[in-house]
Amino acid sequence: MITPGRVEGLSVTPVQRNALGDQVAAKLRWLIATGELPAGYRLVEASLSTDFGVSRGPIRDALSTLQAEGLVAVRGRGLAVVGISADDLLELFSLRLTLETFAVRRCAVREDADWRPALDLLKEMDRAADDGNALAFAEADLEFHTSLYRIAGHRRLQRVWEGYRPTFAALLAVSTAQDRDLHPAAQSHWEILDHVRTGRVDAAIEELAEHLVGARSRLEAFRTARHEGAGG
Template sequence: MPEHNWMQSLDSLEPIPALGEHVVARLRRAIIAGDLPVGTHLVEAKLSARFSVSRGPIRDALRRLQIEGLVEPGGRGLIVRGLTLEDLEELYMVRELIESTAMRRCCEIAAADLSGVERQLDRMRTAYETGDREQFARADLEFHTAFYEIAGYRRLASIWAQQRPTFAEVLTVTNAQDGDLAPTLRDHELLLDAVRNRDADRTLELLHSHIHGSLGRMRAAYADIARPSAV
């Protein structure tokens, strides 16, 4: 009888996120949603008990959140820093700088393969039709990520990858409060058309309008959640 290959029995199972990734995702969402208020002292022992993990993954998660600017040193440990409205504006400024460069490059590439972008736009349409706001936000981020992949700018893609988790949670919070996602969907359709036509000026004009419109909606929706600005 052939020896049973135990690895094959795992093929049908859903992949389990690394413990540190699971913890950081939960904490990031709680901070950005305002469930963990600014100034909250994050105690490793309590977090370890709450998530039923050792302190190693907790430390990894807190280091990641500190890099992202969501927690900061306070007392003898770390406290929740959260996001100010100025933080959001800076995030969107950085995003426009790097994304405009990537999208301009996409317009310059002859016969660029836009199939990945088209797939994400289809996902956005489906999510819009079914009212699935979380899936809409995920497809939205994948739509923009696809342009970095097409452009082939690894360092820009790396900068975007560092900021993307924060954008994902902010979108989840604000999409839940946005009454109509149709304008956002239309923005993405127009962006894809402009890149498909290799019209760089039109693409950057649309991107600027889209990002600043999104920032305006987020500023309004996030005003009650974001931490006060430093005086």
């Protein structure tokens, strides 16, 4: 008799291909976010396999992931980069503000909220700012915002955020790299959390909006400068 929920005789080993696919997807996201892979660029499995030094399996996994995220799409008989235009940035960041505003409002009324993960991440951001480590700062920054979605306690809201999180991870890494001094950004996050914890929701949302507008502006400036440099 087979026990419900179990599969007799199944031997499971770690699947490494997915991990490689995630790494390839992360690199391709970065290249798309910076504009190094422009809209219309054709993605050929064989060429990417050679470029990344992996088999076609991880490449296929990565392209499937990016297709689901809307960063690549079928063009003719293959896949091509969709790209992230200025309009796309506006849509992405306005959507994020809408989602995160909802999350913040829910966080503010949670009497059982555990703020320790968010506080720990703010301390990580401070350390990264002191060290001038933009990558570590960006990673802690994204985790901080993710912690707000968790504290909000809304499963479907968190699921929506998780769908867009990889794209924002790439965008955030690019925008954070443009900051010469990361301390003002760290302070902004401390203020967001302080406002939320003390029930000053409108102030938290205003600070959040300024934060997101700043990130989008840095991205647009970076991409404009890159485009002008390439044109020159």
